[in-house]
Amino acid sequence: MSEKMTQEERLDYLVDAFKKDSVEYSSLETPADTEGRRRLLRSLMNIRMPGELPADVLRVQDEYLQERAREKGIVEASEIPEVSRGISIWQGDITRLAADAIVNAANSQMLGCFVPMHTCIDNGIHTFAGVQLRAECYRKMTELRTRYGSDYEQPTAVPMITNAYNLPAKHVIHVVGPIVSPYLTQTHKDQLAECYRACLDLAASNECENIAFCCISTGVFMFPPQKAAEIAVATVKQWLDEHPDSCMRKVIFNVFKDSDLAIYQKLLGTAGWHMWCLAIL
Numbered sequence: 494m495s496e497k498m499t500q501e502e503r504l505d506y507l508v509d510a511f512k513k514d515s516v517e518y519s520s521l522e523t524p525a526d527t528e529g530r531r532r533l534l535r536s537l538m539n540i541r542m543p544g545e546l547p548a549d550v551l552r553v554q555d556e557y558l559q560e561r562a563r564e565k566g567i568v569e570a571s572e573i574p575e576v577s578r579g580i581s582i583w584q585g586d587i588t589r590l591a592a593d594a595i596v597n598a599a600n601s602q603m604l605g606c607f608v609p610m611h612t613c614i615d616n617g618i619h620t621f622a623g624v625q626l627r628a629e630c631y632r633k634m635t636e637l638r639t640r641y642g643s644d645y646e647q648p649t650a651v652p653m654i655t656n657a658y659n660l661p662a663k664h665v666i667h668v669v670g671p672i673v674s675p676y677l678t679q680t681h682k683d684q685l686a687e688c689y690r691a692c693l694d695l696a697a698s699n700e701c702e703n704i705a706f707c708c709i710s711t712g713v714f715m716f717p718p719q720k721a722a723e724i725a726v727a728t729v730k731q732w733l734d735e736h737p738d739s740c741m742r743k744v745i746f747n748v749f750k751d752s753d754l755a756i757y758q759k760l761l762g763t764a765g766w767h768m769w770c771l772a773i774l
Contacts, residue, residue, distance in 0.1 A: 500564075503557040504530050510550045511537035535620050536609035543604065543631035546624060558623050558659035567591050567661045570703040573745060576761050579733045580726075581745045583705070584754050587614060588621045591661035592745065593701035594654070596692050598709050599667040601646035603630045603653060614707050618665060622658040626665065629655045650687035652695045664699065666692050670710030677717060682724060685710060689728040693741065703743040708753055722746075722756045 498506065505523075508530050512519050515537055524530050546554070570592040573581045587595050597618045599605075605619035605627050619626050633653060638645045647653065652668040668691065671684040688709050696704045706725065710716035729744050748754045 498553065498556070500557065500560050501527065503553050503560075504534065506553055507550070507557055508534050508537070510547075510553075511541070514541065514546070514550075532610060538620055538624060539605075539609045539611070539616060540607055541624060541627070543624075543628045545628070551623075551625075554623055555659055558621055561621065562589070562659065562661055565589050570705070570743060570745060573743075575743065577730075579742065579744060580729060580761065581743055582748065582754070582757050582761065583745050584748050584751075586617070586749070587705060587707055587747045588617050588660055590705050590745070590747065592703050592705045593662070594664040594666050594692075594696045594699070594704040595657070595660070595662045595747075596652075596704065596706045596709065597665050597667045598707050598712065598714070599647070599653075599669055601648075601669050603634050603647045603667055603669075605630065613712060618660070622660045622665065625658045626655060630667065649684050650691055652688070652692045654695055654699055662705075664696075664701065666695055666704070668692055668709065670714050671716065673710070673715040673717070677720065681716065682720070685716060685721060685724050686728045689725055690732055693729070693732050693736075693744070697736065697739045697741050700740055702740050703745065704741065705745040705747045707747050708749075711753070718753055719756055722753070722760055726757070726760045 504527070508523055511534060512521060518537065521533070524533060565586065566589055568583070568585070568589050568591065570590065573583050575581050598614050600615065606613050606616035608616065647669050649669050649671055652666050654664050654666050657663055657665050668688050670688055671681040673681050689706065693704065708718065708721060711718045711721050725746065733744070746757050748757060
């Protein structure tokens with residue numbers, strides 16, 4: 494039945510299904526416009542605790558999210574040229590990247606962002622991957638809590654790899670970056686460098702040939718963007734130099750803000766890169 498649905502019909506079906514799945518919000522009025530229904534569906538997905546969905550609902554969710562990915566425009570890692578040996582820059586939504594691995598700036602609970610429609614990368618990745626991603630993260634955290642205790646939280650700079658489900662990427666690597674409070678210390682700098690090294694190690698051990706890094710810790714974790722980029726570039730270059738025989742062929746610095754793009758442009762000597770980034774959006 495789901496194969497015959499239009500995208501609008503899938504959206505309506507999923508809004509109804511996720512409302513029924515949520516006792517607290519089952520009586521919410523459904524907006525008449527497409528964008529309003531999209532926002533409602535995303536919000537219901539954001540607040541949903543990890544757990545199974547009926548097979549029919551899951552199938553429609555997968556078809557809907559995969560079509561959404563095509564609508565937004567999938568960008569192949571191979572389409573992004575290098576700006577330095579083994580290093581690329583791409584400005585845009587990381588959920589569009591067809592990379593072997595994309596890096597998610599996670600929190601220590603490792604379950605994604607539960608705030609409806611929040612603009613953080615953790616929210617976006619979990620939304621467009623589908624509910625299976627939160628369920629897998631929950632299973633992995635449950636296993637770790639069985640081993641280390643019920644109060645276990647994922648340590649800073651210890652990455653976790655999962656399937657990417659309905660994202661164009663193959664894997665998501667979730668990592669908790671350092672929280673800068675009240676001021677930047679050497680420990681924060683060392684932890685951020687370890688985030689990049691550990692993610693590269695994990696990606697390479699899973700035979701990933703490319704990886705896309707978000708700007709780890711520069712959002713609500715308050716790491717100064719300039720210093721974060723300096724550490725990221727230096728650490729990645731060092732790792733590539735130290736692993737010449739690795740399967741890793743390309744490291745992509747994914748940026749969203751123009752200000753972050755300018756920082757990476759300057760560090761990597763890529764004047765004029767902005768026009769190419771805009772052309773591919």
